[in-house]
Amino acid sequence: MNKVFxxxxxxxxxxxxxxxxxxxFNYSLGYLRYLKDKIQTISLNRIAxxxxxxxxxxxxxFYKGKELKKxxxxxxxxxxxxxxxxxxILIHGMGYGRYCYFLRKQLRKKAIILxxxxxxxxxxxxxxxxxxxxxDKYIDGYLFTGKENAKSWVVSxxxxxxxxxxxxxxxxxxxxxxxxxxxxxSFLWVGxxxxxxxxxxxxxxxxxxxxxxxxxxLTMIYNEFELLEEVxxxxxxNLLLKQAVDNIxxxxxxxxxxxxxxxxxxxxxxxxxxxxxxxxxAMTCGCVPIVTSIPSFNYMTNNGACALxxxxxxxxxxxxxxCETKTIDYSKKQSELLQFVxxxxxxxxxAEDIYQTFHYLESKKQE
Numbered sequence: 001m002n003k004v005f006x007x008x009x010x011x012x013x014x015x016x017x018x019x020x021x022x023x024x025f026n027y028s029l030g031y032l033r034y035l036k037d038k039i040q041t042i043s044l045n046r047i048a049x050x051x052x053x054x055x056x057x058x059x060x061x062f063y064k065g066k067e068l069k070k071x072x073x074x075x076x077x078x079x080x081x082x083x084x085x086x087x088x089i090l091i092h093g094m095g096y097g098r099y100c101y102f103l104r105k106q107l108r109k110k111a112i113i114l115x116x117x118x119x120x121x122x123x124x125x126x127x128x129x130x131x132x133x134x135x136d137k138y139i140d141g142y143l144f145t146g147k148e149n150a151k152s153w154v155v156s157x158x159x160x161x162x163x164x165x166x167x168x169x170x171x172x173x174x175x176x177x178x179x180x181x182x183x184x185x186s187f188l189w190v191g192x193x194x195x196x197x198x199x200x201x202x203x204x205x206x207x208x209x210x211x212x213x214x215x216x217x218l219t220m221i222y223n224e225f226e227l228l229e230e231v232x233x234x235x236x237x238n239l240l241l242k243q244a245v246d247n248i249x250x251x252x253x254x255x256x257x258x259x260x261x262x263x264x265x266x267x268x269x270x271x272x273x274x275x276x277x278x279x280x281x282a283m284t285c286g287c288v289p290i291v292t293s294i295p296s297f298n299y300m301t302n303n304g305a306c307a308l309x310x311x312x313x314x315x316x317x318x319x320x321x322x323c324e325t326k327t328i329d330y331s332k333k334q335s336e337l338l339q340f341v342x343x344x345x346x347x348x349x350x351a352e353d354i355y356q357t358f359h360y361l362e363s364k365k366q367e
Contacts (some may be wrong), residue, residue: 005039005358006086006111007032010074010096012046012067021047027170027277028092028118032058034351046077074099076221078106088358089113090143094121098131100138106258112361116143118169120274120296123152132158140361143167143354145275146299165357166299167365169275171347172284174257176338181262185216187322188263188287190256190269190278192224193231196267198313200227203234205318206267207241212323219263220245221256260285265325267291271312283341286334290321299344306337318355 007029015021022029035041037056043058053060061084068074081089081103089111091097097115104113124132126136136159143165144150150164187206191197199220220231228253235242251259260266266282267290275296278288283300289307291297301307308324310317341347 002213003039003087004085004179005035005041005088005355006081006084006090007041007043008081008086008089008091009043009045009093010068010077010091010099011093014048014064016044016048016059016354017252018049018051018062021045021062022055022060026173029075030171030173030347031351031354032056034348035355039088042086044081044084048179073102075106077101082106083109084110086111087140090354091115093118093254093298094142097139098135100135104138109159112140112358112365114141114143114165114357115139115362116167116169117145117149120149120272123156123158125156129156129158132268136163139163140146141165141357143169143357145169146295148295148298149274151295165353167353167357168280168300168345168350170277170280170283171350172277173344174260174281174284176284176286177261178256178286182264183217183262184264185213185325187216187218187261187265187267187290188259188282189218189220189222189267190259190282191222191268192226193222193228194224194226196271198271200230201313201315201318202269203241203245205315205322206244208235208239208315209322210244213326214240214244216322217244217246218267219248221248221259223250225249256281257285259286263287264292264330267318269312269318270294270297273297280341280345283337283345286338288327288330288333288337290318302336302340302344306333306340 013021026230029043032041032043033056041058044061045296047062050064053061094115094117100113121172141163147164147166154161193199210216235245260282266287270292272294273296279291279300282289289301291307292312293309308321310321
């Protein structure tokens with residue numbers, strides 16, 4: 001294990017206890033422990049103290065640094081990175097790819113650099129586009145949750161499609177429990193009440209479904225309330241809908257996990273997402289998704305093999321998906337879902353995909 005893998009973060013956290021950062025960002029850092037037997041593994045994070053510790057075979061290095069301003073160039077940070085002598089570098093966040101020119105200039109080694117895209121963003125325009133195109137010359141590849149999410153960037157000419165690789169952004173820490181019984185005809189919403197998640201389309205379709213299946217229930221969990229008034233108005237306008245919807249709001253993480261484990265279906269109406277952590281949590285717990293056919297969800301559900309899909313905003317398609325729940329083989333669908341989670345959405349699977357991507361790029365350079 002002569003090579004060094006560096007998981008690199010430019011964002012600064014005001015945390016003084018390193019263990020708290022590892023715990024807070026376990027969804028995106030948890031993959032590292034599965035690399036330790038393949039390659040020397042380092043995670044570099046900017047926090048409020050200088051510190052270094054080893055945990056589960058991973059060297060966590062904490063660099064005391066303030067939040068970088070928009071036009072700051074972190075020369076000292078790059079000098080510190082150079083001393084770690086990385087062969088493979090994974091940068092978290094598309095916006096930080098702009099530092100790659102300066103990073104390469106300070107590295108002694110010719111490292112392979114990948115940028116993991118976090119969240120959803122359309123391709124930039126104007127000066128921003130020129131900056132990203134310039135930075136691309138010093139980047140070997142980009143990790144997207146589904147290649148379709150990179151389409152606008154490729155079409156606009158920021159980078160080539162052969163630089164795009166499919167890797168899930170992070171993994172859920174919940175578990176599937178086959179001993180827990182699921183409520184029949186139970187549907188679960190976990191997501192913000194905003195226009196993107198589109199609870200109004202979901203509620204309108206569910207209202208129509210209740211005419212066919214009046215015993216169906218929908219539980220709604222959310223911690224942002226942009227459309228709460230509209231949701232309340234819709235519920236108040238229909239007694240059958242109001243009685244069928246358990247409009248809870250906020251819950252702690254353990255309570256949400258139990259809901260995933262006790263409900264049959266997870267439903268969400270997102271118009272766009274960079275990935276989808278609520279969907280990942282639901283799938284990890286064996287809750288079959290009814291979600292929109294957007295790029296990240298297509299990737300996460302194996303192009304719908306593990307889910308029922310509908311077009312964003314299309315309540316008729318969603319109603320059809322609700323009705324399909326009466327005829328599908330639930331056990332088979334759930335088994336396919338859990339297998340796909342194991343293959344692509346766990347920390348172990350993510351580690352393997354990232355490692356193989358670096359290995360592929362290294363072999364291409366040697367040709």
